[in-house]
Amino acid sequence: MPSPRKKKTTPTKTSLPRVRRTAEEARQRILDAAEARLRNGGPEAIRLQEIAADVGISHPTILHHFESRDGLTRALGLRITERLVADLVDALSSKQPTETSAEEIIEHVFTTMGDSGTARLIAWRALSFDSAEEARALLDSVTSLLHARRVQHANDTGVEPPSRQDSAFVARLASAAALGDSLSGDIWTAGSPENDQTNARFRRWFAHLLMEHLDKAGC
Amino acid sequence: MPSPRKKKTTPTKTSLPRVRRTAEEARQRILDAAEARLRNGGPEAIRLQEIAADVGISHPTILHHFESRDGLTRALGLRITERLVADLVDALSSKQPTETSAEEIIEHVFTTMGDSGTARLIAWRALSFDSAEEARALLDSVTSLLHARRVQHANDTGVEPPSRQDSAFVARLASAAALGDSLSGDIWTAGSPENDQTNARFRRWFAHLLMEHLDKAGC
DNA sequence: TACCATATCTACAGTTCTGTCAATAGACCA
DNA sequence: TGGTCTATTGACAGAACTGTAGATATGGTA
Numbered sequence: 001m002p003s004p005r006k007k008k009t010t011p012t013k014t015s016l017p018r019v020r021r022t023a024e025e026a027r028q029r030i031l032d033a034a035e036a037r038l039r040n041g042g043p044e045a046i047r048l049q050e051i052a053a054d055v056g057i058s059h060p061t062i063l064h065h066f067e068s069r070d071g072l073t074r075a076l077g078l079r080i081t082e083r084l085v086a087d088l089v090d091a092l093s094s095k096q097p098t099e100t101s102a103e104e105i106i107e108h109v110f111t112t113m114g115d116s117g118t119a120r121l122i123a124w125r126a127l128s129f130d131s132a133e134e135a136r137a138l139l140d141s142v143t144s145l146l147h148a149r150r151v152q153h154a155n156d157t158g159v160e161p162p163s164r165q166d167s168a169f170v171a172r173l174a175s176a177a178a179l180g181d182s183l184s185g186d187i188w189t190a191g192s193p194e195n196d197q198t199n200a201r202f203r204r205w206f207a208h209l210l211m212e213h214l215d216k217a218g219c
Numbered sequence: 220m221p222s223p224r225k226k227k228t229t230p231t232k233t234s235l236p237r238v239r240r241t242a243e244e245a246r247q248r249i250l251d252a253a254e255a256r257l258r259n260g261g262p263e264a265i266r267l268q269e270i271a272a273d274v275g276i277s278h279p280t281i282l283h284h285f286e287s288r289d290g291l292t293r294a295l296g297l298r299i300t301e302r303l304v305a306d307l308v309d310a311l312s313s314k315q316p317t318e319t320s321a322e323e324i325i326e327h328v329f330t331t332m333g334d335s336g337t338a339r340l341i342a343w344r345a346l347s348f349d350s351a352e353e354a355r356a357l358l359d360s361v362t363s364l365l366h367a368r369r370v371q372h373a374n375d376t377g378v379e380p381p382s383r384q385d386s387a388f389v390a391r392l393a394s395a396a397a398l399g400d401s402l403s404g405d406i407w408t409a410g411s412p413e414n415d416q417t418n419a420r421f422r423r424w425f426a427h428l429l430m431e432h433l434d435k436a437g438c
Numbered sequence: 439t440a441c442c443a444t445a446t447c448t449a450c451a452g453t454t455c456t457g458t459c460a461a462t463a464g465a466c467c468a
Numbered sequence: 469t470g471g472t473c474t475a476t477t478g479a480c481a482g483a484a485c486t487g488t489a490g491a492t493a494t495g496g497t498a
Contacts (some may be wrong), residue, residue, distance in 0.1 A: 017390045020464045022476055044263060048456065059479050063457065065475090123342040126402040127261045172400065179394060183345040188358060188391050191387030205388045209432050239445055239494050267486065279487080280446055288486065 019056075023154060027065050027075075029055050034076050038124060039117040077125040084118055086136040092145040102208040102214055109178045119182030139165045139175075150214070164208045170210065177206060223353075237305075246284050246294075248274050252297050257343060258336040265292060296344040303337055304357040311364040315348030321433055322426040328397045329422045362387045369433070389429065396425060 021029070033054040037045045045203040052059035066072040077202075091108050102123060147167035154161035181202070240248070252273040256264045267288060271278035285291040310327050332338045366386035373380035400421070 003349055017465060018476055023475075024473075047454085057475095059455090060457080060459095061476055069456065086267050120346055123402055127339055127343055127346070130451085140498090146307055165420075166424075169331075172421060173396060173428075176278065176399030176403060177396045179403060180395030180397065181391065183342055184395060184398060188387070190356075198413055201384075202388055202391060205385075206392055209428070212431070237446055237493060242445075245445075249450070268486085276445095278485090279448090279489095282487065410450055411474085 008175045023065065024032075026057075026061070030057075030062055030065060030072070031076055031079055032074060035080070035121070036078070038121060046076075048072075072088060077121075080118065080121045080125065081135050081138060084112065084122070087112055087143060088142050092142070092149065102211050103204070104212060106174055106207040107203060109174055110181070113178040113182040119179050121182055122179060139171070146171050170214070174210065242284065245276075245280070248292070249276075249281055249284060252300055254299070254340070257295070257340060261343075265295075267291075278335075295339075297339045299337065299344065300357060303331065303341070304361060306331055307361050308364060310360065311368065316436055321430050322423070323361055325393055325426040325429060326422060329400070332401040333418075338398050341398055342402055345408040358390070358430060362390045362425050365390050389433070393429065 034046055037047070037051060037054070048062050052062055062072060063069075066075060070149065088109065091105055113122075130156045144202070147162075147164050150167055151161045168203040192195075230316040249270060252270045253265055255273070256266070256270060265288070267281050270283055281291060282288075282353075284293060307328065310324055362383075366381070366383050369386055370380045
């Protein structure tokens with residue numbers, strides 16, 4: 001036997017059929033599966049072997065593409081943040097300030113956070129590792145967009161434009177409330193049959209509260 | 220040798236000095252250590268052996284008191300929630316409505332969430348397991364207290380008392396904002412030297428916003 | 439003092455998870 | 469067709485963690 005390893009070219013064991021994807025395609029599929037696991041099972045559900053099973057590959061393939069488990073979680077966190085911010089930027093810039101009301105946008109933020117479990121992902125990120133650096137620039141772009149809208153609207157209607165800090169605080173409050181409420185919202189409405197109704201009412205109530213401020217300080 | 224086990228009463232290996240505590244005392248110390256680990260290291264830092272080392276005991280002792288790792292995390296989550304709510308109830312009921320302003324209370328909520336890392340613990344709880352049942356009744360008591368204050372204040376000043384739903388929404392928004400902001404606040408202020416100043420300013424800004432509403436709907 | 443309940447310990451079993459290594463096979467190109 | 473690049477795999481190594489079992493010591497009590 002010239003083989004330095006024991007035996008193990010056993011032809012009885014049929015190898016899994018190999019599907020060769022591009023590196024990018026493989027990365028995306030792995031991230032998708034990891035994200036699904038995180039949503040359903042919480043922070044401790046990111047297991048290389050399980051994720052690999054979901055995708056239908058072996059776990060060393062994940063390590064090949066992401067270096068380590070840490071590399072995977074880092075890439076996942078970045079993708080989540082980027083997608084969320086892109087979604088927001090899209091909502092903020094798609095229509096003219098007068099067309100899309102602030103209420104719609106707030107509703108949009110809450111929906112995105114809640115429906116897709118994004119809040120869970122963000123919270124996990126905040127818990128697990130220092131996520132400040134990359135996210136900062138992204139959030140800044142959201143603030144800038146919001147501020148630009150408000151300034152333009154103020155100019156159009158001839159009222160005093162708001163300060164940039166006020167815009168930053170509006171964005172910060174909206175995101176914090178959406179994040180916090182998505183995490184703890186179930187607690188407030190648990191047991192009552194009209195959960196969704198109450199949740200929706202709360203969001204409208206909050207949007208109304210915020211718009212009163214915007215009306216005063218410039219929408 | 221009457222010993223059924225092999226050998227192993229090796230007198231060379233000095234056993235750790237045993238400290239016998241009451242069950243309650245032991246439980247509290249273990250929970251303290253677990254909480255500290257969770258604060259600093261995130262969700263995955265709850266390791267029985269490390270916690271045991273912190274307390275200065277062996278890890279089977281933890282299992283003796285909490286049955287399993289899951290039992291420990293459950294007890295920890297319950298303790299965190301109870302302490303937070305007790306703190307809030309205390310703040311709400313300690314003074315007369317007119318003496319303690321809403322601004323003070325909001326500041327209190329944010330401080331508690333942020334300073335002690337309570338937000339991290341709450342978020343971890345929300346992520347890790349279903350926490351709704353026990354917490355619901357606790358939060359309800361907070362809402363009741365807040366509502367009672369507002370009704371009393373309305374009667375004193377002769378204005379229309381607010382609806383109970385409005386009080387529930389105020390409490391829900393304040394807690395959600397505090398939770399969300401504590402989790403993501405670092406992102407907004409990262410890099411700037413006057414972090415604390417900005418954070419404090421944001422809290423006051425929010426308190427002011429909320430008080431405008433309370434003034435309208437009854438403090 | 440003798441006894442009991444139980445908090446605590448040491449040692450180990452069993453599982454699971456990440457990461458490494460060398461071999462293999464699919465895709466693209468000359 | 470033959471060759472190269474690299475995505476993929478099986479097998480294993482090594483570590484860590486939870487949980488179990490039986491022995492032991494400690495504080496209170498009769």
